[in-house]
Amino acid sequence: MNRRRSPATAGRAFVRDYLPYLLAQANHAVHQGFAPRLRAAGLASVEWRVLATLSGGHGLTIGELAAEVLAQQPTLTKLVHRMARAGLVERRGDDADGRRTLVFETARGRALVAPLLAAAKAHERTALAAFPAADVAALKAILRALGAAAPARAARAAAGPRRPSPRAGRASAA
C-alpha cells in the first residue's frame, strides 16, 4: 500500500487554493517555458529582468531598479557591479544627487536583450493562447491591482520602525 498516493493531504489542498501559491506556480510554469532562451543567451533570470527594464535607454537609480525587479537593494547593487563588469550595463553618478547611481544599458546589453524581448512576447502569446482575450485582459487587470499594493505598503512600512528579523524575503520572480 502506498500511502503517499492517498488523496491530497490537507496541506496540499490548502496550497492548491491559496492565491500566493497559485501565483507562484503560474509564474514558475510560464518562466520555465522561457528559461531555455535565457540559458542560451547566458543570462540569469534577474539579469534578464534588469536588461528588459532598462530597455529603451533611460537610466534608473539602483533603488528604482531594485524595486522594479523585486530584489533587495544590496542584491541589486552587487548584480549591477557584476553586469557592469560583463559590459551589459553602465553605472554613472547622478549630477542631480551625489548619493545616487544611475544604471544604463550598454550597446552590448541592448544587442543581447532585443531578440529576447521579441521572444518573450511570442512566448507570452503562446502561454495565453488557450484563453479568450477578454479573460487575459481581466487577468492582467487584477494582477496589476494586486501588484499595485506593494509600493503603497512599502511606503507605510518605511514610516514604521525597522526591526531585525528572520529572513522572510526572497519572494522574487523570473
Add this chain to the structure above:
Amino acid sequence: MNRRRSPATAGRAFVRDYLPYLLAQANHAVHQGFAPRLRAAGLASVEWRVLATLSGGHGLTIGELAAEVLAQQPTLTKLVHRMARAGLVERRGDDADGRRTLVFETARGRALVAPLLAAAKAHERTALAAFPAADVAALKAILRALGAAAPARAARAAAGPRRPSPRAGRASAA
C-alpha cells in the same frame, strides 16, 4: 531637469504588460503583506511553504516536496536537513523504495504552522476583498491552468538531453 522622471521607458512599458512580470509583482505584493507574520514565527518563506504543504500529516518524498514548493532538489534536500535539525520536520526512509526519503511534519512544526494557515487564509481574503467573487474564481482558474503547464513541460524536458548552462532558475516564490 530630471530625466529619470520622464514618461516610462520602453523597457518599463514592456515589463508592465508582460505576464511573468505581472505574476511576479502580484506575488511579491501579496507576499509582502504576509511576511511580517512569517518573521514573527521565525520562518523563511520557503520553510513556510514546506510546512504548509506537509500540513495534514502525510509525508512527501524529497522530490515531490521540491516540486510542490518550486525549489531545486538539492535546495530542498539541504533545507529539509536544516528544518529537521530545528525539529520542524522529520526524515524517514521509504520502506517501499530505498532510494527515497520521506518528509513529515513534527508536532512542533504543526504547532508553528497551524496559526499561520489560519492567518494566511485571512490575509488572502483581505487581499482579494476588492474583487468580486466571480472575478476571484476566474483568476484562480486561469492561474491553475497556467500552473498546470509546468509538470507537463518538465516531463517533456526530462526526455530531452541535459546540458550545462548559466543559472536561469530561481523563479521561485513565497
Add this chain to the structure above:
DNA sequence: TTGCAACACATGAAGTTTCATATAATATGC
C-alpha cells in the same frame, strides 16, 4: 551657516541556492 536627520548605495559576513557529480537503490532486458 551648522548640526543633525534622512537618504542612497556599498560592503563584509553569513546564509541560501545552484551546479555538477557521487553514491546507493531499483528497474529492465538478456
Add this chain to the structure above:
DNA sequence: GCATATTATATGAAACTTCATGTGTTGCAA
C-alpha cells in the same frame, strides 16, 4: 542471475542573496 540504465537523494564547491551596518550626500530646522 547479471549487467546496465535509470532513479532518488546527498554533497562539495561556487555563486548568489540577505542582513546589518558603514560611508557619503542631501535636506531641513534652528
